[in-house]
Each structure stands twice: as structure tokens, then as C-alpha cells.
Amino acid sequence: MEIIYQSTRNAGERATASEAILKGLASDGGLFVPTSLPAFTVPFTDMAKMDYRQVAYEVMKLFLTDFTEEELKHCIAKAYDSKFDTEEIAPLREANGTYYLELFHGATIAFKDMALSILPHLLTTAAKKNHAEEEIVILTATSGDTGKAALAGFADVPGTRIIVFYPKDGVSPIQEKQMVTQRGANTAVVGIRGNFDDAQNGVKAIFNNKELAEVMRGKGFRFSSANSINIGRLVPQIVYYVYAYTRLLTAGRIKDGERLNVVVPTGNFGNILAAYYAKCAGLPLGKLICASNDNKVLYDFFRTGTYDKNREFILTTSPSMDILISSNLERLIYKIAGDDAEKNADLMKKLSQEGVYDITPQMRERLADFYGGYATTGQTTAAIRALYEKTGYIIDTHTAVASSVYNTYKESSGDQAVTVIASTASPYKFTRSVMSAIDAKYDSMGDFELVDELAKLSGSKVPQAIEDIRSAEVLHKTVCDKDKMQETVERILGL
Numbered sequence: 422m423e424i425i426y427q428s429t430r431n432a433g434e435r436a437t438a439s440e441a442i443l444k445g446l447a448s449d450g451g452l453f454v455p456t457s458l459p460a461f462t463v464p465f466t467d468m469a470k471m472d473y474r475q476v477a478y479e480v481m482k483l484f485l486t487d488f489t490e491e492e493l494k495h496c497i498a499k500a501y502d503s504k505f506d507t508e509e510i511a512p513l514r515e516a517n518g519t520y521y522l523e524l525f526h527g528a529t530i531a532f533k534d535m536a537l538s539i540l541p542h543l544l545t546t547a548a549k550k551n552h553a554e555e556e557i558v559i560l561t562a563t564s565g566d567t568g569k570a571a572l573a574g575f576a577d578v579p580g581t582r583i584i585v586f587y588p589k590d591g592v593s594p595i596q597e598k599q600m601v602t603q604r605g606a607n608t609a610v611v612g613i614r615g616n617f618d619d620a621q622n623g624v625k626a627i628f629n630n631k632e633l634a635e636v637m638r639g640k641g642f643r644f645s646s647a648n649s650i651n652i653g654r655l656v657p658q659i660v661y662y663v664y665a666y667t668r669l670l671t672a673g674r675i676k677d678g679e680r681l682n683v684v685v686p687t688g689n690f691g692n693i694l695a696a697y698y699a700k701c702a703g704l705p706l707g708k709l710i711c712a713s714n715d716n717k718v719l720y721d722f723f724r725t726g727t728y729d730k731n732r733e734f735i736l737t738t739s740p741s742m743d744i745l746i747s748s749n750l751e752r753l754i755y756k757i758a759g760d761d762a763e764k765n766a767d768l769m770k771k772l773s774q775e776g777v778y779d780i781t782p783q784m785r786e787r788l789a790d791f792y793g794g795y796a797t798t799g800q801t802t803a804a805i806r807a808l809y810e811k812t813g814y815i816i817d818t819h820t821a822v823a824s825s826v827y828n829t830y831k832e833s834s835g836d837q838a839v840t841v842i843a844s845t846a847s848p849y850k851f852t853r854s855v856m857s858a859i860d861a862k863y864d865s866m867g868d869f870e871l872v873d874e875l876a877k878l879s880g881s882k883v884p885q886a887i888e889d890i891r892s893a894e895v896l897h898k899t900v901c902d903k904d905k906m907q908e909t910v911e912r913i914l915g916l
């Protein structure tokens with residue numbers, strides 16, 4: 422069955438999978454969504470015998486139907502190789518009766534690697550298929566992890582350039598160091614004086630600037646997006662839910678058809694949306710537990726049916742989730758509106774004009790798969806310490822938000838279903854917050870001292886990504902005001 426994509430804001434704007442990947446965002450500002458969701462055909466008991474790459478092929482081929490088998494297998498082989506420090510790619514780790522799906526074994530030790538190690542290959546393949554001759558310019562706004570993962574994925578990929586914007590004071594010191602030390606002649610990294618939403622809005626405005634697009638074309642460039650709004654990011658994320666399910670089948674922890682809960686620490690709503698798509702395509706998932714930090718827009722949305730971004734933006738210890746506009750939620754809104762682009766477009770217009778919208782009671786009924794929860798910074802800290810003290814397993818701050826929310830959910834619901842928590846970053850990426858959570862005595866130590874302490878405490882090897890930045894030279898020093906992003910792009914590209 423061929424899967425066609427359309428804009429969430431206009432049923433008339435249609436694209437094949439490769440066109441949607443190439444465009445990133447629909448021309449009306451909407452996101453590309455499949456007009457119908459495929460269904461898994463290979464039994465999960467069969468996929469249980471496959472390795473990560475094979476599962477990835479079985480899942481992705483259902484969504485990216487205009488890629489040939491050869492093209493897709495080539496992209497998968499390029500992505501899920503020795504860049505990952507384990508053959509399993511996404512191993513499950515049991516702690517305190519729950520399974521942590523470790524999505525941080527790639528080049529930049531956060532879950533963004535799961536999709537961003539394959540996106541450059543999907544994108545360059547899509548360009549070839551569609552005879553797009555221009556150089557692809559990836560513009561990305563990052564709350565910390567996307568930026569480095571995208572830089573690592575695109576660095577020195579022929580036919581591409583990448584420009585990353587991050588909030589200068591809104592990422593962890595290690596996140597910043599990882600980005601500003603990035604090598605590759607085609608890379609640029611810019612700090613902005615503003616928060617993540619400012620960065621994201623700035624990038625969207627540049628994308629939607631028709632005049633600029635014209636100038637770009639004249640110079641042989643075209644923009645594309647590596648943000649999680651690109652369908653080429655979303656589809657690879659469906660894979661690891663299927664992978665996790667099938668590993669638990671093999672381990673005898675669940676029976677075929679048994680429902681598995683998933684808990685996802687959420688920011689832009691991409692990761693949990695992938696779980697939802699997996700469920701829609703037939704993966705037996707139970708509750709999709711959406712865990713937020715103090716920026717609990719999504720928690721309030723699931724509780725009240727009102728999405729309201731008019732609130733204080735709070736900097737937390739889980740910066741990759743410090744987001745007030747969860748872009749991918751639009752794909753869910755479109756779905757629960759009954760695949761109604763017009764209705765969705767109305768709500769998104771309200772969001773951009775007033776910062777708030779309400780969904781109808783009928784739409785709310787379609788949210789029954791989801792449970793929204795949140796954890797304060799204090800609860801997040803407590804979750805890290807409690808799990809460490811009980812099991813010796815050390816989780817990062819984002820994963821800890823999910824862990825805390827799950828504990829609250831389990832207590833209040835009594836739901837005993839087997840549960841997987843998406844573990845989205847290595848604790849080495851947020852060493853300071855993690856170590857302080859375990860013991861205040863670490864507060865006075867330097868960043869790399871803490872790295873060594875964490876290695877001792879967890880009995881794990883310091884990841885290569887961290888070793889690499891210990892002594893790396895800072896190569897990117899540009900900082901700009903949030904309203905100067907376009908000028909900065911023009912300067913970098915020499916327009």
C-alpha cells in the first residue's frame with residue numbers, strides 16, 4: 422500500500438514520503454502526516470528474531486513506501502553501525518521492575534541520535550530520487566540535544582550544510598561544549614539571546630520567508646529541517662518501540678498481544694507521537710504516558726483540553742524538555758480532529774495569535790490512550806537518588822522525569838502492566854545535575870571531575886562522546902539576538 426503524506430493544515434498539499442522528507446515543513450506551515458496509517462504485517466514473534474537493522478527495515482518500509490528496498494537498507498546500514506557502542510543499538514535495562522529503553526548509545530549520547538543518524542541518508546536519497554540539485558541547508562533550532570546530534574549526522578555529508586541555533590543560556594555546559602567544538606567545514610553553530618521557543622520561532626520564520634527562498638534558489642541552496650517536525654525524524658523513532666516490544670517477547674516478559682505501557686519524557690512531542698503511530702499501526706501498547714517537567718503545558722492539556730502556552734518559561738534540570746510549544750502535538754490534534762486539516766488549521770491559528778486553544782469534548786475522548794503527568798525539579802532529583810540507592814542504576818534528569826511520573830501513575834492507577842520508560846539521555850550528558858541529585862558533596866567539583874566520579878559510581882565506561890570534548894577546541898563562537906537570526910543565516914551562506 423502506498424502511503425501518501427499531506428499537510429496537517431491543508432488536505433490539498435500532498436507529497437510522497439521522499440518529497441515530505443525533502444521539504445521538512447509543508448508550504449502552509451503545517452506538518453506532513455500520512456493520509457492513512459499502515460499496519461504491521463510481519464508477526465511480532467518473527468521480528469523478535471531480527472536484529473535492530475532488520476526490524477528498522479520492516480517498520481520503515483511501511484511508512485516510506487517510495488524508497489526502494491535497496492535505498493532503505495542502505496540508509497539503515499549507514500546509520501545503525503559502529504557509531505553505536507552496542508550491537509543492540511537500543512538495549513533494555515531492567516531496574517526496580519521497570520524496563521529502561523536506553524536510546525543513548527549513539528554518537529552524541531542522547532536519543533536524537535536514533536533518528537538523526539539516519540536522517541542525512543534519507544534526505545540525500547530523497548534529493549536524488551526527486552532530482553533536487555540544490556545544496557541542502559539544514560536549519561535547526563535546538564534545546565540542546567538535537568543540535569549536536571544533527572551536527573554529528575550531517576558533518577561533511579556531501580551536498581549538505583547545517584546551521585544550528587541554540588539558546589545561549591538554556592543548555593547544559595556539556596551540551597554547549599559538544600556543539601561549539603563540532604568539526605566539519607559545512608557546519609555552523611549560533612547561540613541566540615533568547616529561549617528555545619524563540620529559536621524555534623526564528624527558524625520557522627526563516628523557512629516561511631518566500632523572498633528568502635527565492636534568493637536561496639538563485640544561489641543554488643534549499644532549506645530543509647532536521648527538527649522533529651520532519652517525517653524523516655519521526656518514522657525511525659517508531660522502530661525502537663517495536664524493537665523493545667519484540668525483545669520483551671524474546672525474554673518471556675510479555676506474551677504476544679499483551680499490552681505494554683510506555684513512558685516518554687516529552688518536549689516537542691516527537692518521541693511519544695512515534696509510540697502513538699506504532700500503536701495505531703498495531704503494536705500492542707497500553708497507556709502512552711506523557712511525562713513533562715515544570716513546563717507542564719502538555720500535562721495541563723491532557724487534564725483540561727486547553728493548550729495554553731501563555732505562562733512563564735521555566736529553566737529546569739531537563740533542558741531538552743523546556744518547551745512551551747510542542748510542535749508535533751499538531752499531528753495528534755489533526756488526528757483527533759478526525760483527520761480534519763481545516764479544523765486543525767483553525768486551532769493552530771489560535772495558538773499563534775492568542776497562544777491558546779481548546780479542543781472539543783469529542784476530540785478529548787480520542788485522547789484516552791494518553792496519560793499526562795509532570796515532575797518538578799525536586800521530584801526529578803528525588804527519582805534519580807531513589808533509583809540509585811535502590812538499584813545502583815543511574816539515570817539522567819530527563820529519564821528521571823519519566824521515572825517520577827511513572828511512579829505517580831502506577832500508585833494512583835494500580836496499573837500493573839509491564840512498562841518501558843524511554844531513557845532519552847546518558848547520565849554523562851547531564852553529569853552535574855545527576856551527581857548533585859545523588860549527593861550534595863559533588864556540588865563543588867568541576868565538570869570533568871564529575872564525569873570521572875560518575876564512572877566510578879556507576880561502574881560504566883566514560884562514553885567516547887565525552888572523552889572527545891575534554892580537550893577539544895571551541896570552533897564556533899557566534900552569538901546573535903533572537904531577531905537577527907535571518908541576517909546571521911544570510912551571512913553564513915554568503916547570500
Ligand SMILES: *Cc1c(COP(=O)(O)O)cnc(C)c1O
Binds near residue numbers: 687690691845846
Ligand atoms: C529531545 C529530548 C526529549 C524530548 O523529546 P521530544 O521528542 O521532543 O518530545 C527528551 N529527552 C531528551 C534527552 C531529549 O534530547
